[in-house]
Amino acid sequence: MSREITITALKYNPSDADSQPTFETYTLEETPGMTLYIALTKIKATIDHDLSSDFVCRAGICGACGMVVNGKPSLACKTLTSSFPEGKIDLLPLPTFPLIKDLSVDTGSWMQKMNIRVNSWIVANEPTDISKIEKRISPDVADEVFELDRCIECGLCVASCSTSLMKEDFVGAVGLSRIARFSIDPYDSRTDEDFYELIGDDDGIFGCMSLLACEDHCPKELPLQTKIAYMRRKMVMV
């Protein structure tokens, strides 16, 4: 038997001088297997055409639909409305990122800046000879690297981090896990000294207070706890 749910969302358009921040409440009928993404689509189609929120893949792959759901950063497409027994859901845009409108934020610019800052790419001393087979690496190491490559840059780790909220320049768990990924990768020739130049300050690894809200809210369940500790141990010995 279906039930009625109420969804309250922040509505505000910072680029419109006449826009006032306000909370709008919508009541709709819950359908079986309804995700928050489906509920928002229904609201936009039938109740409020002006409500803005982001989505692309609808399958927890692209990371576009991140928002704060009843206080917790979550992906709308992976959140079932049935997981809220009282049927009341409060939505806010992800903090830290520039607000575009309502629930829509610009994670892309933030991630681009972060990726440039941490040099999020392979740096090899030798030119790649594509006529030769790549040097072999052990499956365990490859698994460790690929595990961190599963990050979808949704920004939930940044939005759940107290340091990120207080310090705008903090690189966040996403940035630290990128560095860990390249630090493990045998194809990357950078030394710990080189990585220190990227994250060896209070906006980098030493700004992290190990509160682990990043780990607890990561929709891909990445091993952020161990990888941040791993980078801290490495960087403190440089």
Added chain:
Amino acid sequence: MSQNDIIESITGKTVQKKKSKIPARLDLLQSISGLFLALFIVFHLIFESSILLGKESMYSLTKMFEADFIIEGGSPLIISMLAIIISILFVFHAFLAMRKFPRSYREHLRLKTHAKMLKHTDTNLWILQITTGFMLFFLGAIHLYTMMSQPQNIGPYASSDRIYTDLMWAMYLLLLVSVVLHTGAGVYRLIIKWGIFDGKNPRRNRILSKNIIKAVVVFYLFIGLYSLATYMKIGYEHKDNYGERYHSTSEVNHAS
């Protein structure tokens, strides 16, 4: 002021065009100073609760720390010296930990609303850590100064008089609760921060670490509060003889 400092403050890089290693040293020193203070508190509270075994036990332990086995009658100066060393470590640790405190109104507001909405245990634990840390700036300073300036006033009667008749019980109650909670949260943070017990299953071990720390905190709060209540009882019974010092039963027997 050195030219190197001026160059680094302007460019953000040392003269070697490298990032300073100071943030790394400060991060490590914050943890090391916190670990030493935590170890000190762990033993201090156990020794302080020797009153639960009786006045004679507490007196013997006090005299042992005053090195009565090598100095006849013991020397309270040793306690003063220990208090000075702990004070230096305490100020150093507070100075390093302050770097993480929220400062501006915006930072406070963002942290407050974030923590209230997120309902995340470790985030709330950190707020408890900075709140108790802030309390310890004052409470710890009072206690340490008392121990530095009046090391001779430690003993079953002297301590009880201070706690009951001198009305220090309220300060000690707040100090006990804040120092035990702060130490518990701090040790847990150290374990997580450096990945000390990550093992093969870090997520399970994190929960395990948290539960062990919780049990230890409850144990220390129990013995601490029980000891404080015992000092209060002794202080109440001894109020009419305020200022009188305890004498060991062996000393009394010897004298008679």
